[in-house]
Amino acid sequence: MSFEKLRLKNIEETKQKIRASIKKDILLIQATHSLEELTKSLNQLTEALRKHYELYLPEISKTIQDPQIFIKLISKSKNQLIKEYDIKDTLGIELKEKDLEILKDYINEITTLYRLEDNLTNYIENLTKEIAPNLSKEAQPLLASKLLALAGSLKNLAFMPSSKLQLLGAEKALFRHLKNKKKYKSPKYGIIYNHQLIQTSKEKGKAARHLASKLTIATRKDYFKR
Amino acid sequence: MKKIMYNVFLNKNLLLTKNLTQKQSFFKDDIFNETFRLWDPKRSKFASAILKKVELPLKRDSNVLYLGASHGYTCSFLSDILTKGCIFCLDFAPHVVRDLVYLCEKRKNMSPLLEDANHPENYKNKISKVNLIFQDIAQRNQVQIFLKNIKTFLNKDDYAILVVKARSIDVTKNPKIIFNDVEIELRKHLKLIDRASLFPYERDHFIFVCQVK
Numbered sequence: 222m223s224f225e226k227l228r229l230k231n232i233e234e235t236k237q238k239i240r241a242s243i244k245k246d247i248l249l250i251q252a253t254h255s256l257e258e259l260t261k262s263l264n265q266l267t268e269a270l271r272k273h274y275e276l277y278l279p280e281i282s283k284t285i286q287d288p289q290i291f292i293k294l295i296s297k298s299k300n301q302l303i304k305e306y307d308i309k310d311t312l313g314i315e316l317k318e319k320d321l322e323i324l325k326d327y328i329n330e331i332t333t334l335y336r337l338e339d340n341l342t343n344y345i346e347n348l349t350k351e352i353a354p355n356l357s358k359e360a361q362p363l364l365a366s367k368l369l370a371l372a373g374s375l376k377n378l379a380f381m382p383s384s385k386l387q388l389l390g391a392e393k394a395l396f397r398h399l400k401n402k403k404k405y406k407s408p409k410y411g412i413i414y415n416h417q418l419i420q421t422s423k424e425k426g427k428a429a430r431h432l433a434s435k436l437t438i439a440t441r442k443d444y445f446k447r
Numbered sequence: 448m449k450k451i452m453y454n455v456f457l458n459k460n461l462l463l464t465k466n467l468t469q470k471q472s473f474f475k476d477d478i479f480n481e482t483f484r485l486w487d488p489k490r491s492k493f494a495s496a497i498l499k500k501v502e503l504p505l506k507r508d509s510n511v512l513y514l515g516a517s518h519g520y521t522c523s524f525l526s527d528i529l530t531k532g533c534i535f536c537l538d539f540a541p542h543v544v545r546d547l548v549y550l551c552e553k554r555k556n557m558s559p560l561l562e563d564a565n566h567p568e569n570y571k572n573k574i575s576k577v578n579l580i581f582q583d584i585a586q587r588n589q590v591q592i593f594l595k596n597i598k599t600f601l602n603k604d605d606y607a608i609l610v611v612k613a614r615s616i617d618v619t620k621n622p623k624i625i626f627n628d629v630e631i632e633l634r635k636h637l638k639l640i641d642r643a644s645l646f647p648y649e650r651d652h653f654i655f656v657c658q659v660k
Binding site: 228230232235236239242243399 | 533535541544545547548551552555556557558559560561573574575618619
């Protein structure tokens with residue numbers, strides 16, 4: 222076969238293979254990455270909004286820590302808030318119509334972003350339950366999706382030894398330990414530290430080991446069942 | 448401007464190739480002027496090997512098998528050089544091969560392959576005759592993969608180039624020891640022509656140029 226024919230055939234075949242390679246777990250992993258980025262940038266945006274709003278009415282921002290409640294509150298007008306919280310003498314200044322407008326726009330955009338975050342979280346939870354029912358039962362769905370994202374795919378996670386799953390997310394500490402065993406101790410847990418079983422138990426290393434072995438079994442059940 | 452290889456030129460410190468598809472740019476900052484493309488040695492190990500004056504057996508009518516093509520940065524420049532030859536670019540991660548397919552559609556001498564280099568028997572029938580293998584993959588068993596591919600595709604006196612990344616074989620070992628081990632392993636099966644470290648451009652990388660016995 223001539224090169225030209227071979228080339229066209231290879232291009233066609235590769236395209237089909239790429240299309241076939243996108244499965245549900247890849248979709249889930251991408252959504253997880255999006256959620257991570259969204260949460261990170263939402264925190265930064267809220268922080269900037271707080272600083273901006275403190276010029277106008279600093280007392281609210283000082284008393285209310287939770288970002289979602291804070292956003293909801295400040296969409297109300299200034300007079301209303303002063304009455305509600307009984308603020309006598311604010312340190313903030315009065316803003317002109319023009320300055321207020323852009324602040325309101327900012328607040329609206331962040332509110333929609335928080336809604337998007339909620340929707341995305343719901344979507345990820347449902348999708349994880351569908352793809353890996355046993356794993357998401359054993360760990361919470363969000364933790365399960367993070368584990369999948371770190372492993373790369375459900376197959377990778379299923380073929381992983383449980384000791385590796387235990388340390389997923391602690392690669393930096395692990396390699397620091399491998400390079401200099403005397404100076405640095407081996408890490409006991411990676412991202413599974415967020416599981417409530419480990420949070421509540423006193424012997425955290427032991428709990429992490431147990432949990433990792435259970436999660437491995439659950440993942441393998443999910444992968445080989447279909 | 449100094450000519451180094453066919454279609455490759457050195458302008459002061461900048462490495463340039465004559466553009467096969469005129470005025471078309473494929474990567475960020477790769478257009479130098481209307482006829483030339485700029486080749487960044489920090490992004491391409493082949494380019495850094497040229498600047499380190501390694502003896503590279505690449506001719507314009509070679510048929511190259513490139514293992515570990517990734518987005519196709521190096522491949523696109525090799526296809527500038529291979530005006531009468533062709534190049535098969537292989538990678539096994541679907542998200543980078545997507546870029547590679549776009550590239551191959553525009554360049555007539557490139558062909559993409561989405562395969563695992565561990566199993567050359569799987570893509571044996573998708574490749575025409577090849578007389579040069581270039582390998583740059585970050586796998587633990589990269590030397591075994593290299594030898595396996597040479598065995599399946601190359602004949603006597605053909606050339607093969609291997610870029611070893613010490614960090615992907617073992618992070619804890621000293622790179623020098625790893626390179627020595629690789630050299631001993633290669634000498635068992637092949638004739639070693641040239642070797643060099645790619646130091647100022649890449650860290651802990653070594654290039655080996657071999658010929659089949």
